[in-house]
Each structure stands twice: as structure tokens, then as C-alpha cells.
Amino acid sequence: MDAALVLDLYRQMALCRRFEEAAARAYQQGKIRGFLHLYIGQEAVAVGAISAAAPTDYIVSTYREHAHYLARTGDARAAMAELFGKATGCVGGRGGSMHLFDASQRFLGGWAIVGGHVPIAARVAFASKYRGEPDVTLCFFGDGSANQGAFHEGLALASLWRLPVVFICENNMYAMGTPLYRTLSVQDVSVRAKGYPMESEIVNGDDVLEMREAVRHALDRVRKTNEPFFLEAKTYRFRGHSMSDPAKYRTREEVEEWMQRDPLSILAQRIETLGIATPEQLAQIDTDMKAVVQDAVEFAESSAVPAPDTVLDHVEA
Amino acid sequence: MSKPESRVLTFREALREAMVEEMERDPSIVLMGEEVGEYNGAYKVSEGMLARFGETRVLDTPIAEAGFAGVGIGAAMVGLRPIVEFMTWNFSLVAYDQLVNNAAKLRYMTNGQFKLPIVFRGPGGSAHALGAQHSQAVESLYAHIPGLKVVVPSIPADGKGLLKSAIRDDNPVCFMESETMYALKGEVPDGEHVLPLGVADVKRAGRDVTLVTWGKMVHASLTAAGTLAGDGVEVEVLDLRTIRPLDTEAILQSVRRTHRLVIVQEGWPFAGVAAEVIAVVTAEAFDELDAPPVRVTNLDVPMPYATNLEQLVVPSAERVGAAVRTMLGLVAPPAAKAG
Numbered sequence: 001m002d003a004a005l006v007l008d009l010y011r012q013m014a015l016c017r018r019f020e021e022a023a024a025r026a027y028q029q030g031k032i033r034g035f036l037h038l039y040i041g042q043e044a045v046a047v048g049a050i051s052a053a054a055p056t057d058y059i060v061s062t063y064r065e066h067a068h069y070l071a072r073t074g075d076a077r078a079a080m081a082e083l084f085g086k087a088t089g090c091v092g093g094r095g096g097s098m099h100l101f102d103a104s105q106r107f108l109g110g111w112a113i114v115g116g117h118v119p120i121a122a123r124v125a126f127a128s129k130y131r132g133e134p135d136v137t138l139c140f141f142g143d144g145s146a147n148q149g150a151f152h153e154g155l156a157l158a159s160l161w162r163l164p165v166v167f168i169c170e171n172n173m174y175a176m177g178t179p180l181y182r183t184l185s186v187q188d189v190s191v192r193a194k195g196y197p198m199e200s201e202i203v204n205g206d207d208v209l210e211m212r213e214a215v216r217h218a219l220d221r222v223r224k225t226n227e228p229f230f231l232e233a234k235t236y237r238f239r240g241h242s243m244s245d246p247a248k249y250r251t252r253e254e255v256e257e258w259m260q261r262d263p264l265s266i267l268a269q270r271i272e273t274l275g276i277a278t279p280e281q282l283a284q285i286d287t288d289m290k291a292v293v294q295d296a297v298e299f300a301e302s303s304a305v306p307a308p309d310t311v312l313d314h315v316e317a
Numbered sequence: 318m319s320k321p322e323s324r325v326l327t328f329r330e331a332l333r334e335a336m337v338e339e340m341e342r343d344p345s346i347v348l349m350g351e352e353v354g355e356y357n358g359a360y361k362v363s364e365g366m367l368a369r370f371g372e373t374r375v376l377d378t379p380i381a382e383a384g385f386a387g388v389g390i391g392a393a394m395v396g397l398r399p400i401v402e403f404m405t406w407n408f409s410l411v412a413y414d415q416l417v418n419n420a421a422k423l424r425y426m427t428n429g430q431f432k433l434p435i436v437f438r439g440p441g442g443s444a445h446a447l448g449a450q451h452s453q454a455v456e457s458l459y460a461h462i463p464g465l466k467v468v469v470p471s472i473p474a475d476g477k478g479l480l481k482s483a484i485r486d487d488n489p490v491c492f493m494e495s496e497t498m499y500a501l502k503g504e505v506p507d508g509e510h511v512l513p514l515g516v517a518d519v520k521r522a523g524r525d526v527t528l529v530t531w532g533k534m535v536h537a538s539l540t541a542a543g544t545l546a547g548d549g550v551e552v553e554v555l556d557l558r559t560i561r562p563l564d565t566e567a568i569l570q571s572v573r574r575t576h577r578l579v580i581v582q583e584g585w586p587f588a589g590v591a592a593e594v595i596a597v598v599t600a601e602a603f604d605e606l607d608a609p610p611v612r613v614t615n616l617d618v619p620m621p622y623a624t625n626l627e628q629l630v631v632p633s634a635e636r637v638g639a640a641v642r643t644m645l646g647l648v649a650p651p652a653a654k655a656g
Contacts, residue, residue: 033624034446085446085623096448096622112450113411114380147379148411175380177356183379249356305625315618 003276009051009208010267010282012074013043014289016067017264019076022293023066023083023097027243031301032083036097037064041206041238044263045170046071048211049138049233052219056106058128058137060121063098063112064237068140072107076296086303093306094314106135115141115148118167122154125163125228136164136222138215144175146189158228159196165228166218167193170205173234176241177249193230205233206263209270236261322507323474329362329499331473332438335480336363336400340370343398346484349376349385350402350439359404360440360499386412386437390420390489393435400484406441406455406493413458420489421464432487438480442533442583443620443631444496452620452627454584456532459491460561460593466490466514467560471535473503475558478512486514495533517564519571523551526641527571529594530581531557534632538581541637552641560590565597572598576607579640581632586614613640 020040026032039046042064050059050071061068069079075090082089083097091101091110098112108124111117121139128135145151146169158165169189173180186192193200199221203214211233218229236258240247247255271277326334340346352359354367354377367375378385382403389399403409409416416437423431443452460467466488470476476494483490520535521542528538535556542552555571557564572578578598580591591612598610616630642648 034448034622035451082622085625093623093626094449094621096446098448098450099622112448113408116411144380147381147384149381149383150411176359177352178377178379182355182377306621306623308625308629311616311621311626311629312618 001274001276006209006267006271006276007285009047009212010264010271011285011289012047012051012071013208013264013267014286015076015292016043016047016070018286018289018293019070019079019296020066022297023080024243026084026297032097033085034096034098035063036083036243037241038239038243039064039067039237041258041262042170042172042235043067044208044211044267045168045205045233045235046140048208049140049168049215052212052215053136053138056135057219058106058108058124058135059140060108060117060124060137061110061140062117062142063110064142065100065110065140066097069100069102069107069110073102073105075102076292077299078102080293080296080300081303084300084303085305086300087306088299088303115145115151117141118145118151118154119157121165121167122158122163125158125165126161128164134223136166136219138166138168140168140170142175143169143171143173143180143184143189145169146184146192155193155196155198155228155230159198162227164222164226166215166222167228167230168215169230169232171232171234172237174237174241174250177245177247179249188232190230190232198228198230200230200232202232202234205235206261206266208263208267323504324507325502326473326505327499328473328476328494328501328503329360331477331503331505332362332480332494333364333366334505335477335484337366337369339481339484340374345396346398346400347374347376347392348400348402349378349389351378351380351404353377353402358402360496362499363402382408382411383415386415387419389435390415390423390433393433394423394431398434398484400436400438403437403439405451405496406439407451407453409437409439409455416459416465416489416491417462421462424488425464433489434487436480436483436490436492438492438494440494440496440499442495443627446622446624446627447620448622449619454615456493456560457584457589460590464489466562467493468514468558469493469532469560470558471520471532471556473501474505474510475512475518475556477505478510479514479558481511482514490514493532498533512558514559515562515564516558517567518556518558519553520556521552521554523553523575525551525575526553526577526579526644527568527575528552528554528579528581528637528641529557529568530554531560532583534581534583537632537634538637540634541641544634544638545641548647550641550645550647563593563597565601568594568598569602572602573605576605577644578606578610579637579644580610580612581637582612582614583631584615585617586612587617589614608644611640611644613637
């Protein structure tokens with residue numbers, strides 16, 4: 001096993017975790033406003049998946065996308081400044097938490113209408129295919145998307161036109177405050193893939209190495225078959241749907257049980273078992289990431305708000 | 318005449334009371350939407366309603382706006398009276414086809430064979446830093462469509478009275494609330510309180526300028542009117558309450574007294590409700606006007622997240638006040654610039 005790679009995955013997940021803990025604090029202090037949807041508990045999905053992709057593969061995500069953005073760009077400053085609504089944010093303070101984008105790194109959002117971005121991912125893949133480019137689009141969405149028309153239409157077109165997309169369902173078992181069994185007529189979202197049809201697989205989304213391997217396999221298949229692939233990552237969000245959701249619909253026992261499967265702990269344990277690093281070395285990584293996040297917070301705090309005379313910019317090209 | 322007894326309720330309580338009273342009265346009414354049941358409503362408007370009416374009448378739906386809006390329309394075609402809650406009107410755009418192509422057209426294209434007693438309701442407009450996809454005031458989009466009624470209440474009492482009428486109406490009604498107003502308190506009359514659709518209300522009487530507005534902007538307008546009164550300017554604030562049908566007579570009556578018209582509208586200026594109000598007034602009362610009508614609206618941009626920019630985009634009491642002062646020649650018009 002590639003020790004440097006494994007430690008890098010750990011570093012990335014720790015960055016996501018510390019970033020969002022800091023964001024939650026800033027939200028409580030009123031420095032971040034609007035909606036803030038935390039990804040804590042699901043980090044292995046984004047980090048594992050995006051580590052398996054080429055830097056030229058496209059990423060399309062939802063409003064719960066801080067970790068996807070960090071896994072692709074590594075730019076905690078631009079992300080935090082965006083959450084703070086500052087001019088130095090990745091979209092100049094226009095988007096906020098739900099709308100992170102970075103065209104230069106092929107990070108294509110940051111979309112806040114559930115399921116609405118799934119056809120967009122298909123269309124990005126259409127462009128790659130049209131131009132004969134090898135790039136694949138990774139499309140992330142939650143289990144709550146699986147009943148939306150746009151979700152089905154996006155998958156139907158991707159299959160019909162054989163578009164290079166890996167659809168990655170992050171099944172955290174709750175569509176906002178409603179458990180899956182009350183909102184979905186099937187147990188596994190990936191069942192839906194069969195009808196379009198497309199190849200599918202279920203993966204443990206709490207294990208970053210499994211996640212990475214599954215996405216590597218999926219990308220291989222897409223590049224080989226020129227057809228889309230559907231991956232369902234089973235995972236759990238430790239926090240509420242957003243900062244304003246106390247998540248009373250889950251028992252404490254249930255949350256605690258899942259927290260036993262914290263993706264960071266799972267990887268830490270594996271690293272120690274394999275002798276890749278000591279607990280002290282992992283603690284150092286964590287300390288380093290806290291410093292990166294602290295720097296990002298200070299950067300965000302000290303940055304200027306967007307200039308008022310730019311408010312009309314960019315409505316049209 | 319003695320004033321009827323009343324209680325102070327929040328907006329959300331008033332809306333809930335309307336739904337509960339109507340559901341008690343008429344078993345054909347059902348409520349459906351995302352998180353309306355076990356979660357007690359994303360904004361707690363439907364709190365306690367699942368416990369009261371059970372899951373056959375209070376239905377949690379998946380995130381499938383086109384689906385559940387369509388289910389509601391089908392149910393209304395054959396005799397139920399659904400209330401469909403959108404978690405926000407921004408999400409109604411996912412179901413726009415159902416509302417515009419199906420709900421609005423049905424009665425006309427069946428030569429009146431069907432009536433469609435259905436209410437679509439939920440919060441809309443901006444609500445503090447929710448960004449471009451969650452901050453849209455969509456009343457102009459829906460008011461454009463013949464076959465839909467559009468209601469935007471500004472105070473709890475109106476919310477209750479108008480929602481009861483909307484539920485009893487045999488047409489599809491788009492009922493638009495505001496996240497930022499659910500906790501707003503106001504007197505609500507005891508007992509049966511039903512207000513007719515299509516009737517505007519003077520929220521503040523005045524002789525100098527008519528401010529036509531609705532929903533959340535009523536409050537910005539009232540604040541501006543209070544400030545202007547300090548300078549001896551008496552502004553009349555006319556709350557449309559219902560956008561469609563539009564109470565043109567109330568607008569014209571007010572303008573015939575004040576001879577000046579300002580419309581305060583959250584949402585974009587282009588082809589919006591404010592433009593319709595100006596069209597009505599210039600067509601029907603052109604000679605009454607002492608000044609060209611003025612619109613105070615959102616800036617013509619998607620909503621930015623950053624709070625300082627958002628505050629520039631949404632009409633404020635200051636912008637309303639400045640528009641009135643400019644119209645009256647009390648200040649020079651602002652130099653051409655953003656805003």
C-alpha cells in the first residue's frame with residue numbers, strides 16, 4: 001500500500017472535518033449566514049472518490065459540497081472566504097456555502113435545487129464526448145435526489161447517449177428530516193440504475209480506501225465501455241441537514257452507533273494497523289490541518305466584502 | 318360598533334389555524350408536502366397537524382415537487398381539496414410545468430368540466446443570505462398565467478383570512494408567505510375570520526403619495542411612511558394582498574386622491590407585477606398623475622449571497638423613502654449608478 005497516498009487521504013479528510021467544525025463555529029457567531037449544510041461523517045466519500053479521478057475529470061456536486069471542493073482544489077482560504085461572503089471567496093461572495101465553483105479546476109458546483117444538477121453533469125459529459133476528450137464527469141448527489149424528475153431524466157439521457165459519467169449517490173439515509181424508508185420505494189438507490197440501464201455497485205462510503213477503489217473501478221469501466229456507471233455509497237451525516245436542523249428525528253443511539261464508524265477513525269485504525277504512521281504522527285497531521293483552517297478563517301475575516309459597485313457585474317457575458 | 322375580540326398570533330400560527338379550521342370543517346381537504354408531517358413543517362407552519370389529522374390527511378412527500386404537485390392536481394380534479402406546501406416557492410419551479418401547463422389550463426381547456434380547488438403555499442422571496450437559488454420572489458411568474466390566483470399576505474390576520482378563502486376557492490391559488498415573517502406577531506380576530514380574495518387593504522392612509530405594495534414589502538413601505546411623516550409627507554400604503562385578481566379599483570381610487578404612484582415590489586423589475594400596476598394606472602387614470610409612476614424593486618440580478626450586496630438588491634425602507642422624496646422634488650434624483 002502506498003503510504004504517502006494513504007496519509008494524504010487522511011490529511012484531506014482531516015482538513016474537511018476541521019474546516020467544517022470551524023465553519024459551524026463561525027456560523028454560530030453570525031459570521032457565516034444563510035444555510036450551512038455540513039458533511040461531517042461523510043468525508044470518505046468525497047475524498048476517496050475525487051482522489052481516484054484525474055485532475056481533468058469534472059466534478060459536479062450539491063449544496064453539501066465543502067468537502068468535494070476541498071478535495072478537488074485544496075483551497076481552504078477560497079472556500080472559507082466564500083462562506084464568509086467575502087470578495088476573496090471562490091465566487092467572490094456571490095454564492096456562499098451552497099454555490100462553490102472553480103472553473104479552472106473543473107469544479108462545477110455547488111447546486112442547491114435537489115437533483116437539478118444531475119442532467120447538468122450528463123451534459124458536461126456530453127461535451128467531453130462531443131469533443132472526443134477522455135474526461136469523465138463525477139456527479140455527486142444525495143439519496144433525496146432519487147425521486148426527482150431531473151435525476152431520472154439525467155440518468156436516462158446519460159444511458160441513452162452513452163455519456164461518460166460516474167453517478168455517485170451519497171446515501172446518508174435521510175432526505176432532510178425524513179428517513180429513507182419513508183421517502184423511497186426501494187431500499188437501495190442503486191436499484192434504480194438497472195432500469196436505464198447502467199452498471200452499478202454499492203460501496204461502504206465510510207471507508208475511504210474502499211471508496212477510492214470503487215471509483216477507480218467505475219472510472220475504468222466508463223472509459224472502457226463508454227457508458228455511465230452508478231455508485232451508491234452508504235454513509236451517514238453526523239450533524240443535522242443544516243445548521244438550523246436539530247435532527248430530532250434520529251435517536252441518540254443511532255447517531256452514536258454510526259459515529260463508531262467515523263471515516264477518520266476507520267482510516268486511522270488502518271494506518272496504525274499497517275504501521276504506516278503512529279498515533280502521534282496522525283495527531284500532528286490533525287494539528288497541521290487545524291492550522292490550515294485557522295489560517296483560512298483569518299484570511300476570510302480579514303478579507304474585504306465585495307465592492308458595492310460590482311453588484312450588477314456578471315448577469316450577462 | 319365594538320371591536321371584535323382578537324388574539325395575538327404569529328404568522329405561522331395564523332396560517333396553521335386557517336388550515337386546521339378548514340380541515341375540521343371539510344374532510345376533503347388534505348395537506349401534503351416535504352416535511353409537513355413528522356418533522357412538523359420545515360418552518361413549523363404545520364406543527365401538530367399530523368397528530369391531529371393523521372397520516373391519511375397530512376402526507377409527507379419525497380423531494381419530488383413535480384410529482385406531488387401533479388398528484389395534488391389529479392386529486393383536485395376528482396373532488397379533493399389539496400393544500401400543497403412547497404418548502405419554498407423556489408422549489409415550485411421544479412413543478413412549474415404542473416402549475417402552469419396543468420393546473421392553470423384545466424378548467425378552460427375542458428370547457429369548464431373540471432374545477433380545481435387546490436392551494437399551493439409556502440415561503441418565497443429573499444430571507445437573508447440564502448443565495449441565488451433560494452431567494453426568489455416568484456409572484457410575477459405566476460401572476461402572469463391566466464387560471465392561477467396569486468395571494469401574498471403581509472400580516473397574520475390577513476394570512477389567516479386569505480388562506481381560508483384560498484382553500485374554499487374552486488381555482489388553483491398560489492399562496493406566498495415569507496420565512497422572515499413566520500414569527501411576526503399580529504392581532505387576529507376571534508371566531509370565523511375569512512377575507513375575500515382580490516380585495517386590497519389600506520394599511521396606512523395618506524394624501525400625498527400612493528405606495529402600492531404587498532407581502533414583506535408592506536413592512537418596508539410602512540417604515541418608510543413613518544419616516545416620511547416626520548417630514549410632513551403623508552404616504553398611503555395600499556397592500557394589494559391578492560396580486561391576481563388585482564384590485565384595480567382600490568389602486569385607482571387611491572391614486573385619484575394622491576395623484577402620485579410608487580410601487581414597491583420584491584423581485585425583478587422586468588415584466589413584473591409593478592409594471593402591470595403602472596399599466597393599469599396610466600391606462601385608466603393618466604390625467605390624474607402629477608408625476609411619472611416609479612418602481613422600487615430588486616436590482617435586476619440573481620441574488621448575491623454576501624449580505625452587503627443582498628441589502629443593495631432588495632428594496633429597503635431607505636430606497637422607498639428616497640424614491641418618494643425624489644418624486645416630490647424634495648431631493649435631487651440620485652446620479653445614475655447601480656441601484
